[in-house]
Amino acid sequence: MPSLDSLPILDFSRLSAGAEEATAFRNELRDAMHEVGFLYLSGHGIPQKLTDSMLEISRRFFDLPEDLKLAVENVYSPQFRGYTRMGGEITDGGVDWREQIDIGVERDTIAPGDDVPDYWRLEGPNLWPEALPEMRAIVSEWTDRLSSISLDLLRALAVSLGAPEDTFDAAFAEHAFPLLKIVRYPGESNPDPVQGVGSHRDGGVLTLLLVEPEKGGLQVEYQGKWIDAPQVPGTFVVNIGEMLELATNGYLKATLHRVISPLRGTDRISLPFFYNPALDATMPQLAVSPEFQAKARGVSADPGNSPILETYGDNALRYRFRAHPNVVEAHHTDLLAKQSQKA
Numbered sequence: 001m002p003s004l005d006s007l008p009i010l011d012f013s014r015l016s017a018g019a020e021e022a023t024a025f026r027n028e029l030r031d032a033m034h035e036v037g038f039l040y041l042s043g044h045g046i047p048q049k050l051t052d053s054m055l056e057i058s059r060r061f062f063d064l065p066e067d068l069k070l071a072v073e074n075v076y077s078p079q080f081r082g083y084t085r086m087g088g089e090i091t092d093g094g095v096d097w098r099e100q101i102d103i104g105v106e107r108d109t110i111a112p113g114d115d116v117p118d119y120w121r122l123e124g125p126n127l128w129p130e131a132l133p134e135m136r137a138i139v140s141e142w143t144d145r146l147s148s149i150s151l152d153l154l155r156a157l158a159v160s161l162g163a164p165e166d167t168f169d170a171a172f173a174e175h176a177f178p179l180l181k182i183v184r185y186p187g188e189s190n191p192d193p194v195q196g197v198g199s200h201r202d203g204g205v206l207t208l209l210l211v212e213p214e215k216g217g218l219q220v221e222y223q224g225k226w227i228d229a230p231q232v233p234g235t236f237v238v239n240i241g242e243m244l245e246l247a248t249n250g251y252l253k254a255t256l257h258r259v260i261s262p263l264r265g266t267d268r269i270s271l272p273f274f275y276n277p278a279l280d281a282t283m284p285q286l287a288v289s290p291e292f293q294a295k296a297r298g299v300s301a302d303p304g305n306s307p308i309l310e311t312y313g314d315n316a317l318r319y320r321f322r323a324h325p326n327v328v329e330a331h332h333t334d335l336l337a338k339q340s341q342k343a
């Protein structure tokens with residue numbers, strides 16, 4: 001593939017514009033996710049009003065007084081939900097210059113036991129800021145809509161690779177484990193930017209990212225170079241996570257990316273949504289047709305050099321341990337020895 005100045009753009013509405021358009025969309029989706037692993041998705045049908053409400057409630061959250069944000073700090077959540085203060089997260093061995101709130105699926109906690117895998121510790125309630133009671137309903141509509149688009153994209157990818165359309169459905173049907181992060185990158189320096197979030201691959205299946213209008217900072221690796229991926233109006237950035245790379249034996253690519261901090265005097269809000277399967281799901285190995293299998297590259301090395309684990313929950317827990325040592329210290333020191341073998 002020739003060099004690339006910007007990510008490909010694909011119009012999601014083509015998937016429901018007749019058989020021919022749908023096939024063309026699926027093939028272009030597959031090729032972009034094979035070559036680049038990232039694209040902009042337009043035509044997704046999310047009402048602008050909902051997007052505006054999400055960005056507005058996000059900004060209001062970050063504008064809350066520090067003590068109200070710290071009242072929902074992740075250190076109070078064994079499930080790693082809630083607020084991460086500035087400098088409280090580590091990626092690629094470096095400190096990320098961002099604050100965020102993590103919101104997952106609202107479920108009961110699961111009692112520990114000898115036969116209960118450790119990753120079930122990630123199931124449980126969210127921490128919602130009391131000052132913003134309307135946040136819950138907006139976020140829940142957002143995650144429902146994004147889950148539905150994500151599943152359609154997965155089905156399209158399955159078909160495009162010659163596999164049954166429902167290949168991935170079971171892993172998500174009953175107990176999917178999506179996660180929304182609401183993130184703010186403050187502008188801290190000038191002229192030399194700092195690490196907003198360090199270079200990484202996403203650990204799940206598929207990520208849909210909304211960035212505030214007119215904000216840059218996201219960079220995506222392509223052929224050994226960083227490509228800028230500024231916000232494009234009306235689109236989400238969509239990318240492949242490591243579990244989908246694993247499921248396709250590397251045919252679809254989980255691509256390295258990072259965010260460079262904005263300059264002092266500005267900031268940047270983004271909403272990465274990670275569409276993840278049930279914690280106990282193993283990704284089905286896709287029966288990729290021979291034509292594509294021949295071009296599969298195998299699976300990229302995890303940045304920490306450890307193999308991607310087959311069960312999603314094992315990966316999820318490992319990522320959480322790496323990124324949020326304060327939560328581990330408060331709730332999970334009993335697992336430290338076991339986890340450090342997997343790290």
Ligand SMILES: O=C(O)CCC(=O)C(=O)O
Pocket residue numbers: 181183197202209211218257258259270271272
């Ligand atoms: O904020 C962004 O633009 C991307 C964030 C990201 O890559 C992540 O949180 O995994």
Ligand SMILES: [Fe+2]
Pocket residue numbers: 200201202257272
């Ligand atoms: Fe990411």
